[in-house]
Amino acid sequence: xxxxxxxxxxxxxxxxxxxxxxxxxxxxxxxxxxxxxxxxxxxxxxxxxxxxxxxxxxxxxxxxxxxxxxxxxxxxxxxxxxxxxxxxxxxxxxxxxxxxxxxxxxxxxxxxxxxxxxxxxxxxxxxxxxxxxxxxxxxxxxxxxxxxxxxxxxxxxxxxxxxxxxxxxxxxxxxxxxxxxxxxxxxxxxxxxxxxxxxxxxxxxxxxxxxxxxxxxxxxxxxxxxxxxxxxxxxxxxxxxxxxxxxxxxxxxxxxxxxxxxxxxxxxxxxxxxxxxxxxxxxxxxxxxxxxxxxxxxxxxxxxxxxxxxxxxxxxxxxxxxxxxxxxxxxxxxxxxxxxxxxxxxxxxxx
Amino acid sequence: xxxxxxxxxxxxxxxxxxxxxxxxxxxxxxxxxxxxxxxxxxxxxxxxxxxxxxxxxxxxxxxxxxxxxxxxxxxxxxxxxxxxxxxxxxxxxxxxxxxxxxxxxxxxxxxxxxxxxxxxxxxxxxxxxxxxxxxxxxxxxxxxxxxxxxxxxxxxxxxxxxxxxxxxxxxxxxxxxxxxxxxxxxxxxxxxxxxxxxxxxxxxxxxxxxxxxxxxxxxxxxxxxxxxxxxxxxxxxxxxxxxxxxxxxxxxxxxxxxxxxxxxxxxxxxxx
Numbered sequence: 001x002x003x004x005x006x007x008x009x010x011x012x013x014x015x016x017x018x019x020x021x022x023x024x025x026x027x028x029x030x031x032x033x034x035x036x037x038x039x040x041x042x043x044x045x046x047x048x049x050x051x052x053x054x055x056x057x058x059x060x061x062x063x064x065x066x067x068x069x070x071x072x073x074x075x076x077x078x079x080x081x082x083x084x085x086x087x088x089x090x091x092x093x094x095x096x097x098x099x100x101x102x103x104x105x106x107x108x109x110x111x112x113x114x115x116x117x118x119x120x121x122x123x124x125x126x127x128x129x130x131x132x133x134x135x136x137x138x139x140x141x142x143x144x145x146x147x148x149x150x151x152x153x154x155x156x157x158x159x160x161x162x163x164x165x166x167x168x169x170x171x172x173x174x175x176x177x178x179x180x181x182x183x184x185x186x187x188x189x190x191x192x193x194x195x196x197x198x199x200x201x202x203x204x205x206x207x208x209x210x211x212x213x214x215x216x217x218x219x220x221x222x223x224x225x226x227x228x229x230x231x232x233x234x235x236x237x238x239x240x241x242x243x244x245x246x247x248x249x250x251x252x253x254x255x256x257x258x259x260x261x262x263x264x265x266x267x268x269x270x271x272x273x274x275x276x277x278x279x280x281x282x283x284x285x286x287x288x289x290x291x292x293x294x295x296x297x298x299x300x301x302x303x304x305x306x307x308x309x310x311x312x313x314x315x316x317x318x319x320x321x322x323x324x325x326x327x328x329x330x331x332x333x334x335x336x337x338x339x340x341x342x343x344x345x346x347x348x349x350x351x
Numbered sequence: 352x353x354x355x356x357x358x359x360x361x362x363x364x365x366x367x368x369x370x371x372x373x374x375x376x377x378x379x380x381x382x383x384x385x386x387x388x389x390x391x392x393x394x395x396x397x398x399x400x401x402x403x404x405x406x407x408x409x410x411x412x413x414x415x416x417x418x419x420x421x422x423x424x425x426x427x428x429x430x431x432x433x434x435x436x437x438x439x440x441x442x443x444x445x446x447x448x449x450x451x452x453x454x455x456x457x458x459x460x461x462x463x464x465x466x467x468x469x470x471x472x473x474x475x476x477x478x479x480x481x482x483x484x485x486x487x488x489x490x491x492x493x494x495x496x497x498x499x500x501x502x503x504x505x506x507x508x509x510x511x512x513x514x515x516x517x518x519x520x521x522x523x524x525x526x527x528x529x530x531x532x533x534x535x536x537x538x539x540x541x542x543x544x545x546x547x548x549x550x551x552x553x554x555x556x557x558x559x560x561x562x563x564x565x566x567x568x569x570x571x572x573x574x575x576x577x578x579x580x581x582x583x584x585x586x587x588x589x590x591x592x593x594x595x596x597x598x599x600x601x602x603x604x605x606x607x608x609x610x611x612x613x614x615x616x617x618x619x620x621x622x623x
Contacts, residue, residue, distance in 0.1 A: 020621065080451045082619050096619060104454045115449050119369045131361045132453055134354075160372070 009053035010184060010216050011077070016086035017240075018047040018072050046072040048240035049086070056183070057214040059206070061227035061248070064237040065338050070220045073237065074188055077218070078108055091184055104133060107177035111189035114173055116161045122172050123157045126179060133180035140179070147175040150208050151201070167198030174205060178215075185209075187219035191226055203229050224330045238338055251333065258328040259302050261310060265294045266319045277317035286310075294321075299328070358455060362463040370468065381469040388473055392417070392480070406548045407585025413545065415484035415575060419500070420543045420567035421477025423507025427515075428470035430462055434515045435532055437461060438522030447618060457615055458608070462512075474504075488575075496577055503574070506600035507566035511539070513600075513607035514561055520607070523614030535561065542567040547585060558592075565592070565599040 023039035026032070047069045054060055064070050075081040077088060079095030079102050088095055093102040109115075116125040130140045148154040151171045156164060164172065170190065177185065190206075191199045203226065209215045221227065227234055227248060234251060236244040244251060265271060274296075277288060281298070284305055288296040300310060307325060314320065370377045395417055399410045408416075441447040441461065450460045481500075485492065518531040538556075542563035546554050557564040572586040573593030 075448070078452060080448050080619060099451065100454050103452050106452075108452050110448070113445070113449070115452075117365060117369065119372055120365070124365060124368055128361055128365050131358055132455055 010056045010058075011052075011054040011090045011218075012088070013053065013077075014051050014087045016047060016050050016073070016076065016088060017045065017084050018069075018076060018081060019084045020044045020046055045240045047076070047083075047237075050237070050240075050242040051086075052235060052242065052245055054216060054218065056216055057210065058233060059210055059217040059219070059231045061231035061234045062218055062220045062237065063222070063224070063227065063234065063334065064220075068238045069240040070237060071188065072240075074186055074218075074220060078106060078186055079103060104180065105182050105184060107180070107182040107185045109170075109173050109177045109185075109187045109190055111170065111187070111192040114161065114169055115176055116169070116172055118160075118162050120160055121158045122153070122161055122164070125161065125172075125176060126157075129176055129179050135180050139181070143175075143179060143181065146212075147178075150205050151175055165198075167194050167201065170194060170198065170202060171205070174202065178209065181213060183214070183216060185215050185217045187217065187221075189221055190219060191221065191223050199223070199225070206230055224334065228330060236334065236337055243337055248330075252327075252330065255333045255336070256327055257301050257303060258299050258332070259307065260297050260299050260326050260328060261307070261314065262291065262295060262297045262324040262326065263314055263318075263320045264322040265296075266321045268294065270318045270320075273318035277314060280313045280317060281310075355456075355459060358459070359463055363466060366464075366466050367468070369465075377469075380467075381472070384467075384469045385472055388421070388476055392476070406545055408545050409488075409584075411484045411487040412575060412584070412586070415481055415488070416545065416568065416571040417543050418477045418480025418484060419503075419571045419574065420507075421473045421480070422500070422504040423511060423566050424539075425470050425473030425475075425477060426504065426508035427511035428473060429466050429468065430512060431470075431515060432467050433462055433464045434512070434519045437519040442522045442618075451615075451619070458516075458611055462516075490575070496574060499577070500570075500574060503570035503596060506596050507570065509600040510562055510566040510603050513603040514563070517607040517610050520610045520614040523617050539563055545586065546589070562599050562603060565596050569593050570596055 020043070021041050022044055023035070023041045026034050050073070062070055062073070072081065076083050077090060077095060079099040082096045091102065091105045093105070095102050116122060117128070126140075126144070129135075130137075135143075144153075148157075151174070153171060153175060156168055156172075161169060161172070174190070187206075191202055194202065206217060206219075207230065210217060217230075219226065219230070232247055232249075234244065234246070234248045235242060274288065281287060284300070286298055286300055286305065288298050291297050298310065298314075300307075311323065311325075314323070395414070399405075399413060403410055405413055441450065447457075450457050453460060484490075514535060515532060518535055521531060538561060541549065541553065541557060546557060546564050546568045549557070554564070557568075569589060569592045572589045575586060576590045
């Protein structure tokens with residue numbers, strides 16, 4: 001197995017692109033018939049000239065809206081898809097050219113799809129995977145013990161996969177992907193559909209694996225809590241282009257302009273005072289937005305509006321039971337980036 | 352090779368565990384499958400109670416052909432389900448991604464995903480019919496002919512698997528849910544009767560385009576002739592094609608593998 005030297009990155013991606021040729025599907029029966037004969041093709045740049053590198057032991061969050069090119073990138077990085085242009089060197093392999101050797105050195109989890117055998121006990125899937133990946137019995141036993149400790153698999157190893165809850169199944173899928181102890185792990189939405197407890201379990205496990213084996217992790221997600229809890233580094237992709245690649249903290253620091261004040265009215269009678277508040281705020285072009293029945297929030301730009309002044313205005317108009325000042329949630333920042341705003345500010349990606 | 356043999360056993364064991372975990376399902380599947388074979392066999396019996404001769408073939412000879420055809424057919428059916436569902440299962444639902452992520456050949460994983468174990472009964476029934484017809488015809492079996500029968504049976508199943516594999520591979524280009532299997536499936540039944548009853552077009556088609564004739568008809572003629580020791584009949588003219596059986600099986604498999612590899616290449620450039 002070709003192991004890269006510790007000094008060089010584990011993954012190097014250079015000017016990677018993937019173009020698909022698709023055609024517009026016409027609607028209806030007549031349209032369907034037309035589709036058979038006449039197709040107006042156009043090229044979609046699913047991934048458009050992206051470059052990055054990832055060091056051994058890093059955990060990197062890879063985010064972007066649906067259709068941004070995340071899955072296509074992951075598929076190229078895992079050797080499923082051949083790029084249209086550009087190069088990938090991962091774990092010392094060119095993924096699509098040396099696929100059989102390469103896939104032995106990576107683990108892949110698709111959150112939406114299990115790789116376990118649906119109808120039989122979990123342990124049977126693990127046993128077959130042990131053969132597929134040529135894992136020795138000793139290594140297998142050792143890892144099963146670790147997974148048992150950290151993931152708590154022991155309780156349902158003998159349950160058929162179809163009877164597991166989503167959270168349990170995801171833990172099993174993670175274990176399955178790590179059975180051959182790959183130095184590199186790709187996770188495509190590993191926490192999708194999980195409850196808070198299950199998500200926390202998965203995150204703890206990933207941290208443990210990363211610490212113990214120096215496993216490098218690249219994960220895509222729509223849940224930014226995953227990123228905040230696991231990744232120091234974040235890559236944002238949209239329309240096939242890499243919009244940001246750098247520390248999460250830097251992104252926050254640069255883009256965090258907006259804060260929010262959240263307040264809860266003492267009771268429903270206080271709603272009468274909202275009109276006055278709205279008028280007072282209008283001079284600064286601010287507006288209270290309802291969150292739920294008695295709770296409202298005001299988003300404001302901290303460089304233009306003083307927090308103290310704003311609070312004074314609120315308290316003058318209505319009686320509140322509770323008041324909270326927060327930074328803008330990371331979701332909002334990302335939404336702004338997707339919307340094309342604030343790009344200039346991050347246009348010089350940190351290395 | 353050895354690794355793949357061990358893996359094949361492991362895959363088979365895995366599947367057996369699945370089937371055993373649904374015992375009722377397995378028993379019902381076995382029962383319906385046996386019934387289906389019995390009905391189609393009964394049809395042949397009824398037919399020949401009216402028609403004692405068919406293009407110079409005696410009833411027992413046709414029965415021999417029919418019985419032998421069940422041997423490659425049964426072997427093929429153990430795997431056929433994987434090919435039948437391939438487009439839907441792997442391409443439309445995207446399971447093929449997972450196949451490409453495992454360090455085992457893609458065709459191996461698809462072909463041995465599940466096994467229709469109950470189809471082995473077709474092989475058993477076929478051998479019974481062959482034995483019965485042989486007795487009625489007074490055929491003399493030596494070790495050589497038994498080996499020949501086993502070899503022909505294997506080659507025949509390779510031809511079936513290859514043809515249907517080739518048809519399944521179309522799913523790499525078109526996301527078809529119905530597939531090209533049903534028409535080919537109908538054609539397959541043609542090979543259970545003497546080729547000489549068909550028009551020359553169908554004879555050509557079944558020999559050189561979709562070579563089902565080489566899976567059933569030509570081997571049967573050879574087995575009947577060798578076991579008869581001399582004596583000519585309507586089938587004698589066809590015995591000279593029998594030596595081609597392994598070559599035709601290899602060629603069909605070669606074409607299927609070629610198309611398969613092209614399909615996989617196409618998949619990894621388009622992802623559909």
